[in-house]
Amino acid sequence: MADRRPTIKDVAARAGISKGMVSLALRGAPGPSAETAARVLRAAAELGYRADRAASALALRRTRLLGITMTVRNAFHAELVEELQAAAEEAGYEVVLSAVTRTRGERAAVETLLDSRCEALLLLGPELPAAELVELDRRTPVVVLGRRTSRTGRAGEDLDVVRTADGAGVRLAVDHLVGLGHRELLHVGGGDGDIAADRREGFRRAVAAHGLDGRARVVEGEFLESAGVRAARQLLAAGWSTTGVVAASDRIALGFLDVLAREGVDVPGRLSVVGYDDSPLAQLGHVQLTSVSQGPVDQARCAVRAAVERLDGGRVQRAEVVLEPRLVVRRTTAPPP
């Protein structure tokens, strides 16, 4: 019923001019006279013409597409995607999202992006082996967000990386608590990954820098509420004299706070708690969690810039952008009792 979509040929016929001229006029390229351009634009508007991306991608040998893999349930990824989309648009690119799910691994997600002829890949917190990422990068520029890749930076490992300095972030949290007067600190860690390791290490160094390493504790967990719940129960049961807690993520912090609320422990009166990610969860009206922000806006901008530099700027060298995290103080921290 809906008669075939108008093509550039239809526009040309209506404007009484050749296809080539129409193509130039529609893109505002030099060539057509002002009068002709106006006529073309009018004809296109009247027909409701829209260029066919597939056709122009084919002719241009470019898609101007950035592919993003994300874990669709991760709130921080969602924030990043939002910002990436905006940044890409500004740079004249479109983004294609590919979701990593339980049933669809990162590898499959990347495949579909490659099929769409994305010109660069932005991978959010990828968990593929580094070797595979490097191999991928040899065909299509890859920008890794959030995860640190090899410290060594061996030759051939040309991946771009955008991340925040996790150690510095934890340090901000520790400094904040110590500045408020806390001396007995606890870190609830996120487990085995690179990110959790960096944060744990950052905690150890920060407390040592304040000469408090003898009194600091670390509890291991994973990046989930349940880890916070376990840690809080352990703390209360053992009767530790801890007054300040640095969690490796907001979700951990929320689990922790939930137990405290149930047990009637005053926050921040008796215990101060700092989260990590400054996720929307932390910002909720009734939570108001003090947290370390990874600056999703800046990360997104840097990642898109890195990709565009490779594509349009001819950069070939590896770039690693390490952003400084920022502490957002809300209502879960105060001087110790």
Place this chain on the structure above:
Amino acid sequence: MADRRPTIKDVAARAGISKGMVSLALRGAPGPSAETAARVLRAAAELGYRADRAASALALRRTRLLGITMTVRNAFHAELVEELQAAAEEAGYEVVLSAVTRTRGERAAVETLLDSRCEALLLLGPELPAAELVELDRRTPVVVLGRRTSRTGRAGEDLDVVRTADGAGVRLAVDHLVGLGHRELLHVGGGDGDIAADRREGFRRAVAAHGLDGRARVVEGEFLESAGVRAARQLLAAGWSTTGVVAASDRIALGFLDVLAREGVDVPGRLSVVGYDDSPLAQLGHVQLTSVSQGPVDQARCAVRAAVERLDGGRVQRAEVVLEPRLVVRRTTAPPP
């Protein structure tokens, strides 16, 4: 550096055969002999050949792309997308995600999908005016998820809709509470939208059906934790004799529960609470919220089926699929004190 991606011509040359044959062989179409097909497959594998989607979309005049608009921060949407992706893959389609954000309205999200030549649009909880959706549907088949469109179904309004029966969902919650022995019920509503209205109305009817309308209360809010917080404070301050609460969403329920935890109110001993959405939040270890599930798996399957029927099956009539919600009982409901 990376020498030009191999094309079908390269494969043809390597297999010593024409382009046309290669095209057929790669798709397993009838024509080429078994021996030829094998040779082509081998050559393609050796070259690491992948077909160019843009080129084949152009030639086929089909993209086999389903466009999805979603609110990237909405956890329920994230779940749906996960399932939609799986269902689409099974049906031989790819999906393109387009995020609706603060800075990028639904209209813009739809535009980019149309530019990608999506063959159908799946809109998650769209808020565009109905007239606009109908207009859109005249060019590209549209499937609306979650939102009820006009009750009237006037001629020309051929949108497909997949949703759950909100009234029935709330009814399940009410029946559950009444079955446990509750008589004093409270509904915390989600505000002005169609969905909130359906749930509120469902609550009214359900309590009336049990002859409890005289003792039931409704508090208005919005679909956020803050609404739950306000409602809980109001309940405690006013000293209502309510024992069972039905929230219009999980987020409302969580805000509600948070206040109760802080105030030391026993859940489910003193108060029972039911949420709506069965979102990942509800399933968290330390929350274990009883909630109404909208069956994201089924919704996704139905939505993809609806789209595919239009595209491949030639269906032109409007289809409205109303799924029955399901109650997931966890630990926030029990008999009243």
Place this chain on the structure above:
DNA sequence: GGAGTCGTTCAAACCGGTTTGATAACCGGC
């Protein structure tokens, strides 16, 4: 043995854009 059928293959046309090389019209300068 000639017509018809089948299986296999190829070259050419096509999809809807962009780019190139050629052509024509117009300009001022000498």
Place this chain on the structure above:
DNA sequence: GCCGGTTATCAAACCGGTTTGAACGACTCC
């Protein structure tokens, strides 16, 4: 009035696939 240089235009080639129509040999059937 002829020349070099713009400027505006067009037709044709091209991008990388798919599809069509024709060609060819082998085989079957009268």
